[in-house]
Amino acid sequence: MTASTLSASQVQQYLADIFPQFDASIVHLDKEGAILELATDVRHLRPGGTVSGPTMMALADAAMYVAILGNIGKVALAVTTNLNINFYRKPAPGKLRAEARILKMGARLAVGDVLLYSEGVDQSVAHVTITYSIPTQ
């Protein structure tokens, strides 16, 4: 674990500025990855009381973006080009946690994967791989 280029609170503030609707908390950030938590509420649930798929995808995508910011600093224009998600356990309501790790931080593409967890449950509920395209500086 190497210290990140930006701190968790710097990234949290930066995202609050550019994505006012960003409502997840960055609970850990280093050069290799990030952990985010989201307190889900009724807007994030679907019938049956499980967390919705789009909520999980959005949190995973945000976690990867935070990990990239932590690794290389502010790159507002980085965009997701590919996201692949496997849903395999029911996510309980309550906090949803995303643990993102960077697999490759390239000059043009960043690749990582994210495990999603429901609060208080050891086993992950979904796995996500994400590629971001990094703009040429």
Add this chain to the structure above:
Amino acid sequence: MTASTLSASQVQQYLADIFPQFDASIVHLDKEGAILELATDVRHLRPGGTVSGPTMMALADAAMYVAILGNIGKVALAVTTNLNINFYRKPAPGKLRAEARILKMGARLAVGDVLLYSEGVDQSVAHVTITYSIPTQ
């Protein structure tokens, strides 16, 4: 094109009952696929004015679900197990259209893909492949 098992209006009504927040319109439905449209508003946009990734994933997932309902009738418990999306053009604000086609309607798994379009633009903005697990009857 074979007529669907349920009509577009039957599926629209069914979804309104079980997913009150479902806000897309089914504009076409047959045995091989479905076309849905979503009138995006500020809730669906991200900074820069493009439609957000989660909005695109949610509409694609709904389109595949509608296509399955049209093919085999009401299966409320069908769940998405895998979703893979490639984002490759900026989706303009305005209507977002999803064209889903069923590739395989199996006894246990349904596989399909979805092309997403911005209103008034010929080329697609994203491509999605989706697998649903079908509960044993």
Add this chain to the structure above:
Amino acid sequence: MTASTLSASQVQQYLADIFPQFDASIVHLDKEGAILELATDVRHLRPGGTVSGPTMMALADAAMYVAILGNIGKVALAVTTNLNINFYRKPAPGKLRAEARILKMGARLAVGDVLLYSEGVDQSVAHVTITYSIPTQ
């Protein structure tokens, strides 16, 4: 359908030069896509007599590469960055056909999808989405 930048026979010759082990036939090529066929033999089969997964992935990847060459001309250094395949029907022995279409031919990334078919069967056996990274000229 716009004529391709290189003809099918030009690409076939080019691949024979740089990939001597390339053993598929280009049966169609235009600006939007390519169709390849592979006469499978015992090397491509797995126990049970179906075509192996790696054979299907290799043919799909080749079909997308041919489609890119047909669209933009010789780019020997284009590399696959992502490949996602859904296998959903058993591929019979005999000819395997790959129909690739280009979804986006960007300056840095090319995205397409490929349907795979067994000879004489109308329904596809697998669907593949592929992203290639295009080197800066």
Add this chain to the structure above:
Amino acid sequence: MTASTLSASQVQQYLADIFPQFDASIVHLDKEGAILELATDVRHLRPGGTVSGPTMMALADAAMYVAILGNIGKVALAVTTNLNINFYRKPAPGKLRAEARILKMGARLAVGDVLLYSEGVDQSVAHVTITYSIPTQ
């Protein structure tokens, strides 16, 4: 790490019986995953001397299959339904290692991911997520 249901040598022998062409070595196996190594030779390389994509996909798929066998015992008919691979570093010739972990061992579907490594290099070269369909007993 819980002991696997079958030992590494039992699975190695089983695969030698049913897949005579299986040429990778199982170097570790427990209930949560498997590690396989393949000594690549000229058949596995592509122009430029890197290990070919189909070789990487085949080894990853085999590693996941071994992990499933180690977890639940002999299930000859388990079949791959989805494979998603991100290639992000050049795999050097020499030994290729696959580290598979099981994310969910369900009654109908098994989901896992695999990291691929070149011998003597710390960073992974590719990441793969794989879903197997498990036949009803």
